[in-house]
Amino acid sequence: MSESDRDDGVSRRRVLECMTWAGTGVLWTISGGVPHALGIMGEAQAQQAAQQTKSLTFLQLSDSHVGFDKPANPNALGTLEEAVAKVNALPQKPAFAIHTGDISHLSLESQFDDADRVISQTRLDVHYVPGEHDFLDPDQKFYRERYGRGSKGAGWYSFDANGVHFVGLVNVVDLKAGGLGNLGNDQLEWLQDDVKHLSASTPIVLFAHIPLWTVYPDWGWGTQDGAQALSYLKRFGSVTVLNGHIHQVMQKVEGNVTFHTARSTAFPQPAPDTAPSPGPMKVPDDQLRTMLGITDVTFKQNEQRLAIIDSPLKT
Template identity: 65%
Template sequence: MGVAGLGDCTGSAVGLATEANDMNGEMIDSDGIDRRGFLRCMSWAGTAVVWTVAAGVPRSGLIGSAQAATEGLRFAQISDSHIGFNKAANPDAVGTLQEAIKRIGAAQDRPAFMIHTGDVTHLSTAGQFDTAQKVISEAGLTTHFVPGEHDILEDDGKSYLNRYGKGTQGAGWYSFDQSGVHFVGLVNVVDLKGGGMGNLGHEQLEWLEKDLAGRSASTPIVVFAHIPLWVVYADWGWGTQDGAQALTYLKRFGSVTVLNGHIHQVMQKVEGHVAFHTALSTAFPQPAPGTAPSPGPKTVPPGELRSLLGTARVSLVRNDTPLAIVDRPLAG
């Protein structure tokens, strides 16, 4: 995947820095400058990316990222914990979630809260939700959830909504504000159509339009949902049918960060002021688009698994050196 929407390397003042942290190390690639072959510069009103993943997984740098690491709002993204999964790709999805949570909870610069971008469970059973909740709560952080398709397999999603649906609309969408950032959790795994991809639906889109109306264009916006809102790979259904409609409501904002899961790997794209990121899973990796017969779980040698699982950290960045440098993810 390349980085799209590259501009002329001029300015912005507020942004979000995202780091993907694998489970082997916390390496932050702060050299930024050296990897000329992979760097693209762009005009980016805000959203700055710092991907930090060891062992060959895509990574990006941000000028001033060291500063970003110590300032402002910081939150963590976890995704695709798939509690209940026990196949060859990872027989211990509970164990790897525990490791991820422990890492987040023990971080020196503890995040203010977490978001979970769905597929909390593998099969939506009460036991799986209970286990997930027990492990996730060990971080001691408020966690905001959106469902993945694996979370709504029972009773039209009631097993999910009974736990996480309080104060939400429709199938579980909502918004909240924290430290000047407006967060929007969307649900794109309900009422899916044959041959299609993720789906937001008319009711949710109407709600989103109203939710954003009247907000200052300088408000940093973070949108999170399970399936990528942008089309990563249509052949595998990795996208959202009506995601483009949602993006039209976000266009006027100076800094928009879209955080997704579902594809169990880091992908990123920048279009204008909108940065799209997908997170690693804590359970099992999936193949890069088109590199396998299907998007099913990818079994890797045991020593490699933890370099392909992880979480992301996102920081609000306020600085006067707006230049963001995003490298092209190194595929595979």
């Protein structure tokens, strides 16, 4: 996972240049097995894609950081409300949503309350995985109490929709000094067992907060044992990995696996190696909403592609 990923800096950078600053939503179309990013689309294109697929469309929200109020975005709750308005205006209502973590900024009950109040306005069933910002309360219990019902361990689980197998993973607990995101042995064993009965033609969607692939280890953007998790999925024709954490769109296709990260609804972060640290990036006010957004994903039966549309709050 590490060396080959790190060596393809040129193509990754090009992907970044092409994608990071462009759109706001990702439309995922799952068709047959190999997830495919249609790229950044305008709303007319998104509508067209949605009409063409007539199958499973779901939404990805990420990194709401409710409670964040620093210069990079003094009102993260406000931009989450804008994202929800955008969701509610989608031409095709998604079947459900996933949220790839950092719901809150500091794991305060009031922040989770605010997030729930706003996100519930989508009237979508939301499948959450936690970010590291969701486990900051002293007892690390608020996330699990609210979102962890029926999950295993720190909150991992799987479910099926339209023949697609979805797996929500937790890679933000028990982090080790000097390390990256961490799944841990219990979760890895569970994952191996969870997918072993599935036929190889079952499309798989893995979602977790921190990228499962090594994006930029100097900033901790990767998962220590992510490659181990992916090794259990080698026999599947279509694996899509959806992450957040890095507050920018990034995509990579490697064999049968498509990796994609979504924008935050709260604040942008710099592209790897373009700033002294990965901290919140202050951009001119009129650019902020072009760097925040939502993602939707459409799965089309009997096709090999997932269509991913990243839609910014503002183009």
